[in-house]
Amino acid sequence: MAQHSLERLNVILIGSGNVATNIGIALQDAEAEITQVYSQDVANAKILARTLAKKSKASKPKVLTNLSKIDKRPSLIIIAVKDSAIEGIVKQLNVNDGIVVHTSGNVSLDVLKKFNQYGVLYPLQTFSKGRITDFSNVPMCIEGSDVSTLQSLMTVAESLSDCVYNLNSKQRAGAHLAAVFANNFTNHIYAVAEKLLNEQKLPFDLIRPLIDETAVKVMDISPAAAQTGPAIRKDNNVMKSHLVNLKKHPELKKMYALFSAEILKTAKKKIK
Amino acid sequence: MAQHSLERLNVILIGSGNVATNIGIALQDAEAEITQVYSQDVANAKILARTLAKKSKASKPKVLTNLSKIDKRPSLIIIAVKDSAIEGIVKQLNVNDGIVVHTSGNVSLDVLKKFNQYGVLYPLQTFSKGRITDFSNVPMCIEGSDVSTLQSLMTVAESLSDCVYNLNSKQRAGAHLAAVFANNFTNHIYAVAEKLLNEQKLPFDLIRPLIDETAVKVMDISPAAAQTGPAIRKDNNVMKSHLVNLKKHPELKKMYALFSAEILKTAKKKIK
The missing domain is CATH 3.40.50.720 (NAD(P)-binding Rossmann-like Domain)
Known part of the structure; x- marks a missing residue:
């Protein structure tokens, strides 16, 4: 304190x-x-x-x-x-x-x-x-x-x-940009998840514990080490079925494809 | 319990x-x-x-x-x-x-x-x-x-x-897709923020409290209500300067533009 x-x-x-x-x-x-x-x-x-x-x-x-x-x-x-x-x-x-x-x-x-x-x-x-x-x-x-x-x-x-x-001012601008990703964009992802749940008539409560755990995990470890999911596992079947489920949402398909490609790129770098 | x-x-x-x-x-x-x-x-x-x-x-x-x-x-x-x-x-x-x-x-x-x-x-x-x-x-x-x-x-x-x-199986698939966004993509965003900080020789510790607070906020309220930042404020000057700061990272520029456009769309819907 x-x-x-x-x-x-x-x-x-x-x-x-x-x-x-x-x-x-x-x-x-x-x-x-x-x-x-x-x-x-x-x-x-x-x-x-x-x-x-x-x-x-x-x-x-x-x-x-x-x-x-x-x-x-x-x-x-x-x-x-x-x-x-x-x-x-x-x-x-x-x-x-x-x-x-x-x-x-x-x-x-x-x-x-x-x-x-x-x-x-x-x-x-x-x-x-x-x-x-x-x-x-x-x-x-x-x-x-x-x-x-x-x-x-x-x-x-x-x-x-x-x-x-x-x-210095340049470092501060870099920190602010990182904060926009970590706060504004993360919150928007939560909103996307809420929308996908509501489409299935499911409450946001269903993923609140997951959101909490995702944030808690990176309090101690690096997010690069904490990455899980179909993209980093290269589980193409799951990714394909997710894209099919997003067919009504072209902008979310774009987001899904972009994230999956980026996560996969990170995985490849790790293997090298 | x-x-x-x-x-x-x-x-x-x-x-x-x-x-x-x-x-x-x-x-x-x-x-x-x-x-x-x-x-x-x-x-x-x-x-x-x-x-x-x-x-x-x-x-x-x-x-x-x-x-x-x-x-x-x-x-x-x-x-x-x-x-x-x-x-x-x-x-x-x-x-x-x-x-x-x-x-x-x-x-x-x-x-x-x-x-x-x-x-x-x-x-x-x-x-x-x-x-x-x-x-x-x-x-x-x-x-x-x-x-x-x-x-x-x-x-x-x-x-x-x-x-x-x-x-049912369809609802479960919807929940799983929401979970991929809320967990895998959110964690990737944390990794992006870490990368941007490291480029400025800054530690990830700098945004850990922000990550924590962002997750804590949506434990009680809806993420749609919690949204803040330059996109929802339509602060074009800040967004332009962020895109300039991302000039070395075409994939992050794409991500930034996509998120900002989506957040702005949500804001417009609210006004209507």
């Missing part, structure tokens, strides 16, 4: 979505003080300020309605908005003190270069507002404009999480 | 792989007696017999070297071999008593029709010999040649697991 305290850290949160909400709660838990909250959607900013006030003994963060009214002496300004909105926020934001960071996996550090000290705090996890995330095992990917900034961000990240990684 | 006892159930196991090993252990835990074990690979049959003997107070199962020497009065004969080997086993197997079942997700019930009583016990889970599976939450998909056989198999399945489903 992360152990350091962020007492005396004065944080301004820009954004009111899943990341802003979860990182705000985690920072407060580490005893940082969220002094101001800004969102293009004022109603959402108010909800976030109330949520943070409820979870803390500290005073309620002020809701900013205009970025020109920002506290000029913050320790840390966190821009946790969608990627396409970061540049617009940067344009409106005029501060000389403190460190300005964004939380994006895919946006370069350079977008923040007009500030004196800047960096990235990218929590590599999927967040929901309704589900408070325990940050202690969320990988925090950090980047800083200079050594002193990086050290400060390291302190912040280590106060939140036991897994802190110092990544 | 499954509660019934299978005392007095006399079981012959044909096969010595991951399914045979795990179902054998689970049956013994439910107090069934495994009397004989057969495998085309005698050495493997011996290992399984020893494993079962170690885990039980009952006497060590006999290793059969020839299927003609099978006990003619078993209660249950379980054929747990790879799909393509089932027919060959059926040809060699001459018994009049007891119930003969296979454990395949993809093979029709009819392959067993030469026997008097026959059925299917398909445990919908991924198994390894080195990892003993708790059967109590393994979905057991059963099918029987007649009502009385189905009832007997229901008793066996309910002794092993709390989740028993009565599926």
Whole structure:
């Protein structure tokens, strides 16, 4: 569990979505003080300020309605908005003190270069507002404009999480891409499985234990070592009958063929 | 937890792989007696017999070297071999008593029709010999040649697991296909993510918490509701930059484009 305290850290949160909400709660838990909250959607900013006030003994963060009214002496300004909105926020934001960071996996550090000290705090996890995330095992990917900034961000990240990684922008983009596969595409596969079950009037419950076990397996071993199924066994009869069963779904046939070919290629490499 | 006892159930196991090993252990835990074990690979049959003997107070199962020497009065004969080997086993197997079942997700019930009583016990889970599976939450998909056989198999399945489903052969094939997506293809996606991370000299540990959370989310909610990411947000800039990052991997670009298009299609359906 992360152990350091962020007492005396004065944080301004820009954004009111899943990341802003979860990182705000985690920072407060580490005893940082969220002094101001800004969102293009004022109603959402108010909800976030109330949520943070409820979870803390500290005073309620002020809701900013205009970025020109920002506290000029913050320790840390966190821009946790969608990627396409970061540049617009940067344009409106005029501060000389403190460190300005964004939380994006895919946006370069350079977008923040007009500030004196800047960096990235990218929590590599999927967040929901309704589900408070325990940050202690969320990988925090950090980047800083200079050594002193990086050290400060390291302190912040280590106060939140036991897994802190110092990544440059290119590595972060690679990690984000891997995350899109491991999260978005995996979840879509679950949705495909649900659709195939529903066609047979079967509940999704039938494969929930399998989904759980598939994920649990790779907590210890490499997925390359965990691969099973007809493709890696080169069981052509089973694969053929699966493709017949998918005849109503040309896009799923394409997906099936692509995956099977790729899994088979991996198997061949192993044999060599 | 499954509660019934299978005392007095006399079981012959044909096969010595991951399914045979795990179902054998689970049956013994439910107090069934495994009397004989057969495998085309005698050495493997011996290992399984020893494993079962170690885990039980009952006497060590006999290793059969020839299927003609099978006990003619078993209660249950379980054929747990790879799909393509089932027919060959059926040809060699001459018994009049007891119930003969296979454990395949993809093979029709009819392959067993030469026997008097026959059925299917398909445990919908991924198994390894080195990892003993708790059967109590393994979905057991059963099918029987007649009502009385189905009832007997229901008793066996309910002794092993709390989740028993009565599926016909077509439904079982649908469930197996869904399982290939949810397990084999999902695991391959994990392997792709590992490859992308390794290219950036990053450890797989970086996305293990994300993989865990992605699977945990759909334990309660539908994957259709859990979908996030650039595709469902229609964030074209992020998707374009991801495709640029994949330029060295034409097959992964294809996979990325296919998934993004499918996720987007789902999003459009939601809006309608």
